[in-house]
Amino acid sequence: MKKILIIAFAFISISSFAQGLDFGIKAGANFSSIKDASEVSNKTGFLVGVFAGIKFSDKVGIQGDLLYSQQGADFDPEKIDLNYVNVPVVIKYFVVKGLNIQAGPQFGFIVDDNIGEVFGNIAKAESFDLTGVIGLGYDFPLGIRADARYNFGLTDIFDGVDGKNSVVSLSLGYSFL
Helix, strand or coil, X not given: CXXXXXXXXXXXXXXXXXXXXXXXXXXXXXXXXXXXXXXXXXEEEEEEEEEEEEECCCCEEEEEXXXXXXXXEEECCEEEEEEEEEEEXXXXXXXXXXXXXXXXXXXXXXXXXXXXHHHCCCCCECCEEEXXXXXXXXXXXXXXXXXXXXXEECCCCECCECCXXXXXXXXXXXXXX
């Protein structure tokens, strides 16, 4: 009988703790440009990855993502392609059930670019990008998540040339927990 009570207590404790955990997948679209650069327009790309989070209370939580993100800009007649692995870490404040405001830093690591092809030896992409993130999200029932975020560059993305990332991303996700 004691074993059954201990197992039941452990199961209830783990279930209660898991109520605050969040883990899932997400995908969406990026609408990116480069601030401080002239003669560029928006480029559309995608993002895909995973997220994990924890709620500390009914109002406050934190979420970290690991995302592959296509960014850059259209530079007539070329496209500037900047592909990153981004790690945003946002504090989520729940205004009402499901609806949250998000803010925090994002750490970006370039994995592929075409800067050499577009500009030759004039510019080179920086390997690290620091951006700020602000956004809105909604956690629907049954694990569905929707996010709209604006990522504003804090560091230049080119070595020796002005230009910061500016990205609006819209994504849908699914939480397994």
